[in-house]
Amino acid sequence: MLKLVADIAASLDIRPTTDEALETVDPLTIITRSDWFILKDSVVMHIQNQGSWVQAEHDSNNVRESEAPPVMPADLIKIRPTAFIQDVLDPYCAHFSKHWSQEQIDDVETEHRQLHAVYDNEPHVAKAFDQHDENTFFNDAWDIVKGRFSGLR
Numbered sequence: 001m002l003k004l005v006a007d008i009a010a011s012l013d014i015r016p017t018t019d020e021a022l023e024t025v026d027p028l029t030i031i032t033r034s035d036w037f038i039l040k041d042s043v044v045m046h047i048q049n050q051g052s053w054v055q056a057e058h059d060s061n062n063v064r065e066s067e068a069p070p071v072m073p074a075d076l077i078k079i080r081p082t083a084f085i086q087d088v089l090d091p092y093c094a095h096f097s098k099h100w101s102q103e104q105i106d107d108v109e110t111e112h113r114q115l116h117a118v119y120d121n122e123p124h125v126a127k128a129f130d131q132h133d134e135n136t137f138f139n140d141a142w143d144i145v146k147g148r149f150s151g152l153r
Contacts, residue, residue, distance in 0.1 A: 073149075077115060085109060111148075114148075125144055
């Protein structure tokens with residue numbers, strides 16, 4: 001454990017905080033704690049030394065030409081079930097099938113229809129959804145119907 005700490009300290013160029021040491025560096029270029037400091041450049045270099053970064057290739061298997069599908073309930077209730085299947089589920093079917101069973105995919109379709117029914121039959125839910133906008137957080141939006149629609153969520 002001591003060797004690991006020593007290796008990390010050396011890799012990050014951790015230095016003891018002394019008046020003399022602090023006089024030799026620009027305060028905007030360091031991260032300071034009570035008894036030590038690190039040069040920000042050392043942190044960046046340490047991260048870069050961890051190896052090459054993985055970047056997804058953009059091709060027909062992982063990028064759509066159109067925008068991301070709707071995920072907020074206020075947006076999903078604006079889509080009729082037929083359009084939801086055609087425009088949201090079908091284009092992503094190959095991806096879904098790698099992670100979900102056909103039953104789970106069918107459940108999402110059913111939950112979308114049920115979401116419409118809740119919107120039509122529960123005025124407090126409809127009112128809350130109608131007040132959502134681009135500033136509404138995902139969890140806040142879905143918490144209106146907490147415990148329901150877990151697959152669709």
